[in-house]
Every structure is written in C-alpha cells, then in structure tokens.
Amino acid sequence: MRPADRALLTLAAGICGFALCFVDAARLRAAAGADEAERTRLVAQLRLTDLALFTEARYTRHPSQADLHSAFQDHPLALEHFPTGSLIAPPAGLARVGADATVASEEGGAK
Amino acid sequence: MKLWLAKQRYLIDFTLASLARRKTRNLGLLFVYTVLVFMLASVTLYTHALRQEAARVLAASPEVIVQRMVAGRHDLIPPGYMEKIGRIRGVQKMEGRLWGYYYDAVTKANYTFMVPAENPPAAGEIIVGPALERSRGLAKNNGISFRSYSGKLHTFIVADVLPQASELVSADLVLMSEQNFRAFFDYPAGHYTDIALSVANPQEVRNVAVKLAAALPDARPILRDEVLRTYASIYDWREGIVLALLSAAILAFGILAWEKASGLSAEEKREIGILKAIGWETGDVIKMKFWEGLLISLTAFLAGFVAAYVHVFHFAASLFEPVLKGWAVLYPRFQLTPHIDGLQVATLFFFTVVPYAAAVLVPIWKAAITDPDSVMRG
Numbered sequence: 001m002r003p004a005d006r007a008l009l010t011l012a013a014g015i016c017g018f019a020l021c022f023v024d025a026a027r028l029r030a031a032a033g034a035d036e037a038e039r040t041r042l043v044a045q046l047r048l049t050d051l052a053l054f055t056e057a058r059y060t061r062h063p064s065q066a067d068l069h070s071a072f073q074d075h076p077l078a079l080e081h082f083p084t085g086s087l088i089a090p091p092a093g094l095a096r097v098g099a100d101a102t103v104a105s106e107e108g109g110a111k
Numbered sequence: 112m113k114l115w116l117a118k119q120r121y122l123i124d125f126t127l128a129s130l131a132r133r134k135t136r137n138l139g140l141l142f143v144y145t146v147l148v149f150m151l152a153s154v155t156l157y158t159h160a161l162r163q164e165a166a167r168v169l170a171a172s173p174e175v176i177v178q179r180m181v182a183g184r185h186d187l188i189p190p191g192y193m194e195k196i197g198r199i200r201g202v203q204k205m206e207g208r209l210w211g212y213y214y215d216a217v218t219k220a221n222y223t224f225m226v227p228a229e230n231p232p233a234a235g236e237i238i239v240g241p242a243l244e245r246s247r248g249l250a251k252n253n254g255i256s257f258r259s260y261s262g263k264l265h266t267f268i269v270a271d272v273l274p275q276a277s278e279l280v281s282a283d284l285v286l287m288s289e290q291n292f293r294a295f296f297d298y299p300a301g302h303y304t305d306i307a308l309s310v311a312n313p314q315e316v317r318n319v320a321v322k323l324a325a326a327l328p329d330a331r332p333i334l335r336d337e338v339l340r341t342y343a344s345i346y347d348w349r350e351g352i353v354l355a356l357l358s359a360a361i362l363a364f365g366i367l368a369w370e371k372a373s374g375l376s377a378e379e380k381r382e383i384g385i386l387k388a389i390g391w392e393t394g395d396v397i398k399m400k401f402w403e404g405l406l407i408s409l410t411a412f413l414a415g416f417v418a419a420y421v422h423v424f425h426f427a428a429s430l431f432e433p434v435l436k437g438w439a440v441l442y443p444r445f446q447l448t449p450h451i452d453g454l455q456v457a458t459l460f461f462f463t464v465v466p467y468a469a470a471v472l473v474p475i476w477k478a479a480i481t482d483p484d485s486v487m488r489g
Contacts, residue, residue: 004123007406014413021420025449028424032448035276036167042277044171046227047208047307049338051165052240052282055221055441058212061283063345064338065176065305067185067331 148415165342173307190301207303220440236270242282282443404471
C-alpha cells in the first residue's frame with residue numbers, strides 16, 4: 001500500500017472515531033434516560049435546589065441558597081476553610097448584579 | 112478529477128517521505144499536539160456535561176425559594192409569614208420546607224436532614240441517601256443513632272435507601288417525619304426553614320419576587336433561574352481555573368508550533384530550492400506543505416478528541432476529576448451523561464487545526480516565490 005493511502009486511511013479511521021464519539025454519546029444518553037428521570041423526580045418531589053457535590057459547608061452544599069456572607073461567617077476577612085471554597089465560584093448573585101440587587105432596585109423603583 | 116486525486120496522492124507520498132526524514136522531531140510535535148488537544152477537549156467535554164447535568168436535573172427545582180434574612184443571615188420563617196405571602200397575587204402554591212445540617216462525628220461529614228413534603232417516613236424511621244448508606248454501612252431496617260444539638264440521643268430505623276441513580280442530588284440526605292425533625296433540632300412549632308413557592312404564570316416569576324420583596328422586606332427570594340445560573344457559573348469558574356493552569360502548556364506549545372511552522376530550517380529551504388529547480392511550481396510546493404500541516408494537525412485533533420472522549424465518559428475523567436469535580440467526605444458516585452456541544456468542538460477545531468495549518472503556509476509561500484538558486488545558496 002502506498003504511504004498516501006495509509007495516511008488517508010488513518011485519517012478516515014480518525015474521522016470515523018470522531019463520528020463514533022457522537023454515536024456513543026447518543027447511546028449513553030438514551031441508556032441514562034431512566035436514571036435522569038429518577039433524579040428529576042426526586043428533585044421535584046423533595047423540592048431540592050442543589051446538587052449534593054460538596055457537603056463540607058452550608059455554602060458549598062447549597063451554593064444557590066447560601067447567604068452572601070456565609071463564606072466569611074467567622075469574621076469579614078476570614079480565610080476560606082474548605083478545599084472546595086477555593087475552587088467554587090462566588091454565588092451568582094454576588095458575581096453579577098444578582099437577584100437581591102435587582103429585586104431591591106426594582107422594589108425601589110416600584111415605590 | 113481523477114488526475115487531481117492522483118496528483119494529491121503523489122503530493123501526500125512526497126510529504127510523508129519528507130516528514131519521515133525528520134521523524135523524531137515530527138513525531139514529538141504530533142505527540143505534544145495530541146496531548147494538548149486531549150487536555151483541552153477533556154476539560155471542555157467534562158465541564159459541559161456537568162453543566163448540562165445540573166441544568167437538566169435542577170430544572171425541576173422549586174420556582175422560587177423564600178428565605179428570611181436577619182442581620183444578613185438566613186433565619187427561620189416565623190408563623191404568619193406564609194399568610195402574608197399567600198396574599199400576593201400570582202402565588203399558586205406554597206410549602207414550608209424543613210431542612211437542616213447535621214455533622215456526624217463518626218464519618219466526619221455533614222448530612223442534610225429534610226422533611227419530604229410528600230410521603231414522609233413514619234415517626235422513628237428515616238430514608239437515607241446512597242453515600243450515607245455506604246459511609247455508615249447501613250442497610251434497610253438497620254438502626255442508627257444521632258446525638259442532637261441538645262445532647263439527646265435519637266435512634267431511627269432505616270426504612271429505605273434512596274435509589275443509587277439519584278445520588279447526584281441525594282448523596283447525603285436523611286429524610287424523616289416532621290415530628291422527628293422538630294424534636295431532633297428543637298425547632299419551634301410553626302417555624303420553617305424556608306418556603307418553596309410555585310407561581311401560576313411562569314412569565315410572572317420575577318414580578319412575584321418583586322412584590323414579595325416589597326411586602327416582606329426581610330425576605331430573600333431565590334428564583335430557579337438563579338439556581339441554574341449559580342451552577343453554570345460554578346463550572347465556568349472551574350473550567351476557567353483548569354484552563355488558566357493549562358495556559359502555560361498552551362503557550363509553550365504555541366511557541367513550539369510557531370517556531371516549527373514559521374521558521375524554515377536550512378534543510379527545508381534547500382529542499383524547496385531543489386524542488387523548484389527540478390520543475391515544481393510554487394503552487395505545488397504550497398500544496399505539499401498544506402498537506403503536511405493538515406496531516407499533522409488533523410491527526411492530532413482527531414486522536415486528541417477521541418482520547419479525551421474515552422477518558423471523560425468511559426474512565427470518569429480520572430486525570431482531572433479532583434480539580435473539576437471537587438472533593439467532599441461524602442462525595443456522590445455518578446456517571447456523567449455525555450453531552451457534546453458542537454460549538455465547543457468547532458471552536459476547539461478552529462483554534463488548534465487552523466492556526467497550525469496557516470502558520471506552515473506563510474514561510475513556505477515566501478520561500479517558494481524566491482529564486483531557487485538563492486534559496487539553495489541561502
């Protein structure tokens with residue numbers, strides 16, 4: 001076989017592998033459908049708000065529910081205690097003009 | 112067409128022979144290139160799948176959660192609060208939620224104690240999450256004791272274990288009856304942890320939140336939308352941190368690839384000179400180098416992407432898991448469902464394949480339009 005044919009065949013195999021990733025992803029998604037439905041059912045049934053990923057502190061266990069000061073609960077300049085804290089993003093409300101600020105300003109406007 | 116194809120095959124033959132003359136250097140470049148694509152693709156595939164997972168699962172979370180704030184801290188909802196919320200137009204349904212944290216000195220982990228609104232366990236019984244079952248070696252009908260914050264020991268029977276499939280959201284949960292919960296935490300009667308609201312018209316959620324904040328200034332409404340945004344930002348942040356750590360490697364590769372692609376060695380210049388002298392046209396030289404760039408970058412992209420896919424979705428991203436997933440004593444075991452974002456793949460392709468292929472062409476074009484004699488002498 002000529003080197004060009006070998007190279008083109010290798011590339012074709014790579015493209016097939018690339019396409020197979022998408023096929024495999026669809027297969028795994030279909031197979032995971034029941035598990036996902038179970039998770040969604042439990043979230044709806046228990047009114048859950050967060051993923052149980054980081055259980056060490058309340059602001060990492062329920063980042064969406066934590067009050068804005070909870071990471072600095074000991075004193076305002078307290079250093080972060082937990083490994084997750086250094087890698088978890090600040091709450092969405094703190095990072096941008098969040099719900100509190102929006103609601104407060106809209107409330108101010110309503111008055 | 113047949114002639115064109117035959118010509119390309121000869122060009123590829125020649126390109127491969129030329130690459131083989133600098134085998135170690137080119138194989139080294141291909142390897143580093145593939146590893147770089149592998150790392151970038153692993154991070155983007157993993158974080159995108161996690162973001163999607165969080166978005167899909169939490170789409171079923173309550174539309175609005177109302178907390179009460181005292182001195183900037185989350186406080187209990189007192190009796191009478193729910194009645195005031197009930198008077199706000201647009202509120203369809205509200206439920207007081209009872210939940211709290213318990214630190215278990217045995218496993219050195221925090222659990223989330225909760226009272227389910229529907230089908231709560233009988234008094235004296237609990238339903239536990241799968242991670243808790245594992246860490247405490249529990250099974251159905253086992254007894255377990257927890258010392259409450261008042262110092263009293265409370266014993267419960269494990270009535271059931273939540274399904275393994277739900278571990279991502281239920282790893283550390285302990286579900287119990289309202290009566291047990293209030294007794295365990297000495298919760299005052301009529302008080303709740305927070306309130307879950309559903310709004311009749313989904314378009315009105317933000318308006319209801321505004322009315323709520325006006326009626327109850329100490330209330331903090333948290334919309335589902337914000338919960339979803341929080342999770343999106345967590346993984347954007349993590350992806351950013353990993354990419355920042357990888358940026359040194361990306362820069363190093365950039366320099367290596369630019370050096371390799373843009374600076375022609377004397378040997379390569381001589382090769383071009385000889386080709387031109389024996390009758391190759393400028394276009395043929397450029398085509399040959401185009402094939403060289405394409406073969407290297409496309410092979411690296413395809414191999415790196417496929418390896419990253421297998422690594423993330425069949426080997427649980429074992430190389431990046433500690434940074435991307437995080438860490439906790441009771442960490443849930445879960446298998447990520449693959450979700451490949453076409454735009455992300457296209458971006459990755461564009462930023463890895465195109466610059467290299469382009470960087471190869473420019474110096475070659477410059478050398479190929481120069482007089483063969485001066486190129487060979489140069």
